[in-house]
Protein backbone atom coordinates (compact mmCIF):
# COMPACT_ATOMS: atom_id res chain seq x y z
CA UNK A 166 0.00 0.00 0.00
CA UNK A 167 1.27 3.47 -0.85
CA UNK A 168 1.39 6.35 1.59
CA UNK A 169 -0.03 9.63 0.26
CA UNK A 170 3.49 11.13 0.21
CA UNK A 171 4.71 8.44 -2.14
CA UNK A 172 2.08 8.88 -4.79
CA UNK A 173 3.24 10.00 -8.22
CA UNK A 174 1.56 12.73 -10.26
CA UNK A 175 1.46 13.47 -13.97
CA UNK A 176 2.13 16.86 -15.54
CA UNK A 177 -1.41 18.27 -15.77
CA UNK A 178 -0.51 21.28 -17.91
CA UNK A 179 1.13 19.08 -20.53
CA UNK A 180 -1.80 16.67 -20.51
CA UNK A 181 -4.28 19.57 -20.91
CA UNK A 182 -2.31 20.99 -23.83
CA UNK A 183 -2.11 17.64 -25.60
CA UNK A 184 -5.82 16.93 -25.14
CA UNK A 185 -6.80 20.25 -26.67
CA UNK A 186 -4.33 19.94 -29.53
CA UNK A 187 -5.58 16.44 -30.37
CA UNK A 188 -9.22 17.62 -30.16
CA UNK A 189 -8.47 20.08 -32.98
CA UNK A 190 -7.68 17.24 -35.41
CA UNK A 191 -10.87 16.58 -37.36
CA UNK A 192 -12.74 19.05 -35.14
CA UNK A 193 -16.40 19.51 -36.07
CA UNK A 194 -16.69 23.06 -34.74
CA UNK A 195 -19.25 22.02 -32.15
CA UNK A 196 -16.80 20.54 -29.67
CA UNK A 197 -16.60 17.13 -31.30
CA UNK A 198 -14.38 15.33 -33.80
CA UNK A 199 -14.98 13.45 -37.03
CA UNK A 200 -11.99 11.14 -37.35
CA UNK A 201 -12.93 7.93 -39.12
CA UNK A 202 -10.31 5.16 -39.17
CA UNK A 203 -7.62 5.60 -41.85
CA UNK A 204 -9.07 8.92 -43.06
CA UNK A 205 -6.91 12.02 -43.51
CA UNK A 206 -7.95 13.19 -40.05
CA UNK A 207 -6.85 9.84 -38.58
CA UNK A 208 -3.50 10.29 -40.32
CA UNK A 209 -3.11 13.77 -38.82
CA UNK A 210 -3.91 12.42 -35.33
CA UNK A 211 -1.33 9.66 -35.83
CA UNK A 212 1.27 12.14 -37.09
CA UNK A 213 0.72 14.27 -33.99
CA UNK A 214 1.16 11.30 -31.66
CA UNK A 215 4.22 10.22 -33.63
CA UNK A 216 5.77 13.73 -33.34
CA UNK A 217 5.19 13.86 -29.56
CA UNK A 218 6.76 10.43 -29.07
CA UNK A 219 9.79 11.26 -31.21
CA UNK A 220 10.34 14.56 -29.40
CA UNK A 221 10.72 12.56 -26.19
CA UNK A 222 12.95 9.92 -27.72
CA UNK A 223 10.47 7.03 -27.38
CA UNK A 224 11.03 4.51 -30.13
CA UNK A 225 8.04 4.09 -32.42
CA UNK A 226 6.90 1.01 -34.25
CA UNK A 227 3.90 0.34 -36.46
CA UNK A 228 2.59 -3.14 -37.14
CA UNK A 229 1.14 -4.47 -40.40
CA UNK A 230 -2.42 -3.41 -39.47
CA UNK A 231 -1.40 0.12 -38.47
CA UNK A 232 -1.35 -0.23 -34.68
CA UNK A 233 1.20 2.28 -33.31
CA UNK A 234 3.51 1.49 -30.37
CA UNK A 235 5.78 3.93 -28.52
CA UNK A 236 8.22 2.24 -26.15
CA UNK A 237 10.14 3.24 -23.07
CA UNK A 238 12.80 0.73 -22.14
CA UNK A 239 12.84 -1.19 -18.89
CA UNK A 240 15.60 -2.79 -16.79
CA UNK A 241 15.08 -6.14 -18.43
CA UNK A 242 15.29 -6.24 -22.20
CA UNK A 243 13.76 -9.74 -22.33
CA UNK A 244 10.66 -9.04 -20.24
CA UNK A 245 7.50 -8.62 -22.38
CA UNK A 246 6.25 -5.03 -22.36
CA UNK A 247 3.31 -3.69 -20.41
CA UNK A 248 0.89 -2.07 -22.88
CA UNK A 249 -1.17 1.03 -22.08
CA UNK A 250 -3.35 2.97 -24.51
CA UNK A 251 -6.59 3.16 -26.46
CA UNK A 252 -7.63 4.53 -29.89
CA UNK A 253 -7.60 7.82 -31.82
CA UNK A 254 -10.31 7.02 -34.40
CA UNK A 255 -13.89 8.18 -33.83
CA UNK A 256 -17.48 7.58 -34.83
CA UNK A 257 -18.91 10.10 -37.33
CA UNK A 258 -19.37 13.55 -35.74
CA UNK A 259 -18.53 12.15 -32.32
CA UNK A 260 -16.89 13.30 -29.11
CA UNK A 261 -13.28 14.30 -28.48
CA UNK A 262 -12.88 12.02 -25.41
CA UNK A 263 -13.79 8.48 -26.46
CA UNK A 264 -10.38 6.96 -27.21
CA UNK A 265 -7.96 9.93 -27.29
CA UNK A 266 -8.23 10.36 -23.52
CA UNK A 267 -6.83 6.84 -23.11
CA UNK A 268 -4.01 7.31 -25.60
CA UNK A 269 -2.99 10.68 -24.18
CA UNK A 270 -3.18 9.56 -20.54
CA UNK A 271 -0.92 6.66 -21.54
CA UNK A 272 1.55 8.97 -23.29
CA UNK A 273 1.47 11.27 -20.27
CA UNK A 274 2.32 8.29 -18.05
CA UNK A 275 5.25 7.36 -20.29
CA UNK A 276 6.62 10.91 -20.10
CA UNK A 277 5.99 11.16 -16.35
CA UNK A 278 7.95 7.94 -15.77
CA UNK A 279 10.84 9.71 -17.48
CA UNK A 280 10.37 13.00 -15.62
CA UNK A 281 10.15 11.23 -12.26
CA UNK A 282 13.04 8.85 -13.04
CA UNK A 283 10.92 5.79 -12.42
CA UNK A 284 12.67 2.64 -13.51
CA UNK A 285 10.42 -0.19 -14.66
CA UNK A 286 11.38 -3.83 -14.92
CA UNK A 287 9.78 -4.39 -18.33
CA UNK A 288 9.39 -1.88 -21.17
CA UNK A 289 6.19 0.16 -21.15
CA UNK A 290 4.51 0.66 -24.53
CA UNK A 291 1.84 3.20 -25.45
CA UNK A 292 -0.51 1.85 -28.10
CA UNK A 293 -2.94 3.48 -30.52
CA UNK A 294 -5.17 0.71 -31.95
CA UNK A 295 -6.45 0.98 -35.53
CA UNK A 296 -10.21 0.99 -36.26
CA UNK A 297 -11.53 0.53 -32.75
CA UNK A 298 -14.87 2.10 -33.59
CA UNK A 299 -15.80 -0.01 -36.59
CA UNK A 300 -17.67 2.99 -37.97
CA UNK A 301 -15.85 2.78 -41.29
CA UNK A 302 -14.60 -0.80 -41.44
CA UNK A 303 -16.56 -3.62 -39.84
CA UNK A 304 -16.04 -5.25 -37.40
CA UNK A 305 -15.06 -2.87 -34.58
CA UNK A 306 -11.96 -3.60 -32.43
CA UNK A 307 -10.44 -4.89 -35.63
CA UNK A 308 -6.71 -4.32 -35.28
CA UNK A 309 -6.47 -5.17 -31.58
CA UNK A 310 -8.32 -8.33 -32.62
CA UNK A 311 -5.49 -9.08 -35.05
CA UNK A 312 -2.92 -8.41 -32.31
CA UNK A 313 -4.79 -10.81 -30.01
CA UNK A 314 -4.96 -13.50 -32.72
CA UNK A 315 -8.75 -13.36 -33.15
CA UNK A 316 -8.45 -12.33 -36.81
CA UNK A 317 -5.52 -12.74 -39.14
CA UNK A 318 -3.94 -9.66 -40.67
CA UNK A 319 -5.18 -10.57 -44.16
CA UNK A 320 -8.78 -10.47 -42.95
CA UNK A 321 -8.29 -6.92 -41.64
CA UNK A 322 -6.42 -5.71 -44.71
CA UNK A 323 -9.21 -6.95 -46.97
CA UNK A 324 -12.07 -5.31 -45.05
CA UNK A 325 -13.86 -2.68 -47.14
CA UNK A 326 -15.80 0.44 -46.23
CA UNK A 327 -19.25 1.22 -47.71
CA UNK A 328 -17.60 2.75 -50.76
CA UNK A 329 -15.65 -0.43 -51.38
CA UNK A 330 -12.31 1.05 -50.34
CA UNK A 331 -9.97 -1.56 -48.91
CA UNK A 332 -8.52 -1.21 -45.39
CA UNK A 333 -5.05 -2.24 -46.62
CA UNK A 334 -5.09 0.36 -49.42
CA UNK A 335 -6.11 3.15 -47.06
CA UNK A 336 -3.43 2.10 -44.59
CA UNK A 337 -0.81 2.39 -47.38
CA UNK A 338 -2.24 5.72 -48.54
CA UNK A 339 -1.94 7.36 -45.11
CA UNK A 340 1.53 5.88 -44.59
CA UNK A 341 0.79 3.63 -41.63
CA UNK A 342 1.29 0.14 -43.04
CA UNK A 343 4.15 -0.88 -40.77
CA UNK A 344 6.58 -3.77 -41.02
CA UNK A 345 6.11 -5.54 -37.70
CA UNK A 346 3.93 -8.63 -37.34
CA UNK A 347 1.33 -7.94 -34.63
CA UNK A 348 0.94 -10.25 -31.66
CA UNK A 349 4.19 -10.23 -29.68
CA UNK A 350 4.03 -11.34 -26.04
CA UNK A 351 2.96 -8.67 -23.55
CA UNK A 352 2.90 -8.76 -19.76
CA UNK A 353 -0.41 -6.90 -19.46
CA UNK A 354 -2.71 -4.24 -20.87
CA UNK A 355 -4.35 -1.28 -19.12
CA UNK A 356 -6.73 1.14 -20.83
CA UNK A 357 -8.17 4.44 -19.60
CA UNK A 358 -11.55 5.30 -21.15
CA UNK A 359 -14.63 7.41 -20.49
CA UNK A 360 -17.44 5.39 -18.93
CA UNK A 361 -20.09 6.21 -21.58
CA UNK A 362 -22.73 5.62 -18.90
CA UNK A 363 -23.91 7.37 -15.74
CA UNK A 364 -22.91 4.96 -12.97
CA UNK A 365 -19.85 6.94 -11.81
CA UNK A 366 -21.62 10.29 -12.15
CA UNK A 367 -24.63 9.08 -10.18
CA UNK A 368 -22.53 7.73 -7.31
CA UNK A 369 -19.98 10.56 -7.20
CA UNK A 370 -17.09 8.15 -7.81
CA UNK A 371 -14.14 9.62 -9.71
CA UNK A 372 -12.35 6.42 -10.71
CA UNK A 373 -14.09 3.40 -12.21
CA UNK A 374 -12.39 0.04 -11.63
CA UNK A 375 -13.81 -1.94 -14.54
CA UNK A 376 -14.66 -5.51 -13.58
CA UNK A 377 -15.05 -6.74 -17.16
CA UNK A 378 -16.99 -6.24 -20.37
CA UNK A 379 -20.49 -7.53 -20.98
CA UNK A 380 -21.01 -9.97 -23.83
CA UNK A 381 -22.25 -8.56 -27.13
CA UNK A 382 -24.04 -10.48 -29.87
CA UNK A 383 -24.87 -8.85 -33.20
CA UNK A 384 -27.46 -10.37 -35.51
CA UNK A 385 -28.59 -9.34 -38.96
CA UNK A 386 -32.37 -9.69 -39.31
CA UNK A 387 -33.88 -9.85 -42.80
CA UNK A 388 -37.63 -9.37 -43.16
CA UNK A 389 -39.02 -10.54 -46.48
CA UNK A 390 -42.43 -9.55 -47.87
CA UNK A 391 -43.21 -8.44 -51.38
CA UNK A 392 -42.58 -5.17 -53.21
CA UNK A 393 -45.77 -3.71 -54.54
CA UNK A 394 -47.16 -0.44 -55.90
CA UNK A 395 -48.25 1.97 -53.15
CA UNK A 396 -51.56 2.60 -54.93
CA UNK A 397 -53.62 -0.17 -56.47
CA UNK A 398 -53.34 -3.04 -53.97
CA UNK A 399 -55.73 -3.15 -51.03
CA UNK A 400 -53.84 -2.30 -47.82
CA UNK A 401 -54.88 -5.50 -46.10
CA UNK A 402 -53.25 -7.57 -48.84
CA UNK A 403 -49.82 -6.01 -48.49
CA UNK A 404 -46.74 -7.86 -47.28
CA UNK A 405 -44.95 -4.77 -45.97
CA UNK A 406 -41.50 -5.76 -44.65
CA UNK A 407 -40.73 -2.30 -43.28
CA UNK A 408 -43.94 -2.25 -41.26
CA UNK A 409 -43.04 -5.67 -39.82
CA UNK A 410 -39.51 -4.46 -39.05
CA UNK A 411 -40.95 -1.39 -37.30
CA UNK A 412 -43.03 -3.60 -35.01
CA UNK A 413 -39.97 -5.77 -34.36
CA UNK A 414 -37.95 -2.72 -33.34
CA UNK A 415 -40.63 -1.74 -30.85
CA UNK A 416 -40.70 -5.34 -29.56
CA UNK A 417 -36.89 -5.35 -29.23
CA UNK A 418 -37.01 -2.23 -27.11
CA UNK A 419 -39.71 -3.73 -24.87
CA UNK A 420 -37.58 -6.85 -24.46
CA UNK A 421 -34.61 -4.79 -23.26
CA UNK A 422 -36.81 -2.90 -20.79
CA UNK A 423 -38.34 -6.12 -19.43
CA UNK A 424 -34.87 -7.56 -18.76
CA UNK A 425 -33.48 -4.53 -16.90
CA UNK A 426 -31.05 -3.67 -15.45
CA UNK A 427 -28.53 -6.05 -17.07
CA UNK A 428 -29.82 -6.25 -20.64
CA UNK A 429 -29.44 -3.91 -23.58
CA UNK A 430 -31.30 -4.50 -26.86
CA UNK A 431 -30.71 -2.11 -29.75
CA UNK A 432 -31.62 -1.76 -33.41
CA UNK A 433 -29.18 0.83 -34.75
CA UNK A 434 -29.23 0.30 -38.48
CA UNK A 435 -31.96 -0.48 -41.00
CA UNK A 436 -31.86 -0.76 -44.77
CA UNK A 437 -34.83 -0.71 -47.13
CA UNK A 438 -33.47 -1.63 -50.57
CA UNK A 439 -36.57 -0.47 -52.52
CA UNK A 440 -36.14 3.02 -50.99
CA UNK A 441 -38.95 4.59 -52.96
CA UNK A 442 -41.91 6.69 -51.86
CA UNK A 443 -44.34 4.77 -54.05
CA UNK A 444 -43.24 1.21 -53.27
CA UNK A 445 -44.53 -0.86 -50.36
CA UNK A 446 -41.20 -2.31 -49.18
CA UNK A 447 -40.81 -6.01 -49.76
CA UNK A 448 -37.48 -6.22 -47.97
CA UNK A 449 -36.08 -4.69 -44.78
CA UNK A 450 -32.80 -5.58 -43.11
CA UNK A 451 -31.80 -4.45 -39.66
CA UNK A 452 -29.15 -5.16 -37.05
CA UNK A 453 -29.98 -6.42 -33.59
CA UNK A 454 -27.40 -5.69 -30.87
CA UNK A 455 -27.80 -7.72 -27.67
CA UNK A 456 -25.72 -7.10 -24.52
CA UNK A 457 -25.63 -8.97 -21.24
CA UNK A 458 -22.96 -9.70 -18.58
CA UNK A 459 -23.53 -13.48 -18.94
CA UNK A 460 -23.52 -15.81 -21.94
CA UNK A 461 -26.76 -17.51 -20.95
CA UNK A 462 -28.33 -14.06 -20.59
CA UNK A 463 -27.43 -13.41 -24.24
CA UNK A 464 -28.94 -16.76 -25.20
CA UNK A 465 -32.25 -16.01 -23.53
CA UNK A 466 -32.42 -12.51 -25.03
CA UNK A 467 -31.84 -13.95 -28.49
CA UNK A 468 -34.42 -16.69 -27.96
CA UNK A 469 -37.04 -14.19 -26.79
CA UNK A 470 -36.28 -11.79 -29.67
CA UNK A 471 -36.58 -14.58 -32.24
CA UNK A 472 -39.92 -15.73 -30.81
CA UNK A 473 -41.40 -12.24 -30.78
CA UNK A 474 -40.17 -11.42 -34.26
CA UNK A 475 -41.53 -14.73 -35.61
CA UNK A 476 -44.95 -13.93 -34.18
CA UNK A 477 -44.95 -10.50 -35.85
CA UNK A 478 -43.76 -12.00 -39.14
CA UNK A 479 -46.47 -14.64 -39.00
CA UNK A 480 -49.22 -12.08 -38.33
CA UNK A 481 -48.09 -9.96 -41.27
CA UNK A 482 -47.43 -12.83 -43.69
CA UNK A 483 -43.69 -12.12 -43.79
CA UNK A 484 -40.63 -14.34 -43.84
CA UNK A 485 -37.77 -13.91 -41.46
CA UNK A 486 -34.06 -14.75 -41.62
CA UNK A 487 -31.47 -14.38 -38.89
CA UNK A 488 -27.73 -14.28 -39.45
CA UNK A 489 -25.17 -14.03 -36.67
CA UNK A 490 -22.74 -11.21 -37.48
CA UNK A 491 -20.29 -11.35 -34.60
CA UNK A 492 -20.14 -12.26 -30.96
CA UNK A 493 -17.93 -11.12 -28.15
CA UNK A 494 -18.32 -13.30 -25.09
CA UNK A 495 -18.36 -11.61 -21.67
CA UNK A 496 -14.86 -11.00 -20.28
CA UNK A 497 -13.66 -10.56 -16.68
CA UNK A 498 -10.65 -8.33 -16.15
CA UNK A 499 -7.59 -9.40 -14.16
CA UNK A 500 -8.24 -9.41 -10.39
CA UNK A 501 -4.76 -8.36 -9.35
CA UNK A 502 -4.61 -5.45 -11.82
CA UNK A 503 -8.02 -4.35 -10.55
CA UNK A 504 -6.66 -4.43 -6.99
CA UNK A 505 -3.67 -2.34 -8.07
CA UNK A 506 -5.94 0.25 -9.70
CA UNK A 507 -8.18 0.41 -6.62
CA UNK A 508 -5.14 0.83 -4.32
CA UNK A 509 -3.73 3.60 -6.50
CA UNK A 510 -7.09 5.44 -6.45
CA UNK A 511 -7.28 5.05 -2.70
CA UNK A 512 -3.70 6.26 -2.24
CA UNK A 513 -4.46 9.32 -4.35
CA UNK A 514 -7.63 9.99 -2.37
CA UNK A 515 -10.05 9.45 -5.26
CA UNK A 516 -13.37 7.70 -4.58
CA UNK A 517 -13.38 4.51 -6.69
CA UNK A 518 -16.16 2.17 -7.73
CA UNK A 519 -16.19 -1.28 -9.33
CA UNK A 520 -18.43 -1.48 -12.40
CA UNK A 521 -18.75 -3.48 -15.63
CA UNK A 522 -18.34 -1.98 -19.09
CA UNK A 523 -21.38 -2.23 -21.35
CA UNK A 524 -19.45 -1.10 -24.42
CA UNK A 525 -16.80 -3.08 -26.28
CA UNK A 526 -13.20 -1.96 -25.91
CA UNK A 527 -9.81 -3.11 -27.17
CA UNK A 528 -9.08 -4.27 -23.60
CA UNK A 529 -11.65 -6.95 -24.22
CA UNK A 530 -9.52 -8.45 -27.00
CA UNK A 531 -6.35 -8.06 -24.98
CA UNK A 532 -7.88 -9.88 -22.01
CA UNK A 533 -7.70 -13.04 -24.13
CA UNK A 534 -3.91 -12.92 -24.35
CA UNK A 535 -2.73 -11.14 -21.18
CA UNK A 536 -3.92 -9.82 -17.83
CA UNK A 537 -6.00 -6.77 -18.77
CA UNK A 538 -7.84 -4.01 -16.96
CA UNK A 539 -9.57 -0.68 -17.55
CA UNK A 540 -9.92 2.58 -15.65
CA UNK A 541 -13.15 4.50 -16.30
CA UNK A 542 -13.56 8.28 -16.19
CA UNK A 543 -17.00 9.76 -15.40
CA UNK A 544 -18.66 11.17 -18.50
CA UNK A 545 -21.31 13.90 -18.34
CA UNK A 546 -24.88 12.55 -18.58
CA UNK A 547 -23.39 9.31 -19.94
CA UNK A 548 -23.44 10.82 -23.43
CA UNK A 549 -20.90 9.57 -25.97
CA UNK A 550 -20.61 8.96 -29.73
CA UNK A 551 -21.94 12.51 -29.81
CA UNK A 552 -20.30 15.92 -30.07
CA UNK A 553 -21.70 16.79 -26.64
CA UNK A 554 -19.53 14.10 -25.02
CA UNK A 555 -17.65 15.65 -22.10
CA UNK A 556 -15.36 14.60 -19.24
CA UNK A 557 -14.05 16.92 -16.51
CA UNK A 558 -10.35 17.62 -16.83
CA UNK A 559 -9.93 16.92 -13.08
CA UNK A 560 -11.32 13.43 -13.66
CA UNK A 561 -8.99 12.84 -16.60
CA UNK A 562 -6.01 13.89 -14.45
CA UNK A 563 -7.21 11.53 -11.71
CA UNK A 564 -7.30 8.63 -14.18
CA UNK A 565 -3.83 9.51 -15.51
CA UNK A 566 -2.47 9.62 -11.95
CA UNK A 567 -4.09 6.27 -11.17
CA UNK A 568 -2.60 4.78 -14.34
CA UNK A 569 0.85 6.20 -13.52
CA UNK A 570 0.86 4.73 -10.01
CA UNK A 571 -0.57 1.43 -11.22
CA UNK A 572 2.10 1.12 -13.92
CA UNK A 573 4.88 2.06 -11.47
CA UNK A 574 3.62 -0.53 -9.00
CA UNK A 575 3.10 -3.47 -11.35
CA UNK A 576 6.41 -2.96 -13.15
CA UNK A 577 8.46 -2.94 -9.95
CA UNK A 578 8.87 -6.67 -9.84
CA UNK A 579 6.38 -8.35 -12.17
Ligand SMILES: [Zn+2]
Pocket residue numbers: 252263264297358
Ligand atom coordinates in the same frame (compact mmCIF):
# COMPACT_ATOMS: atom_id res chain seq x y z
ZN1 LIG B 1 -13.64 4.08 -27.35
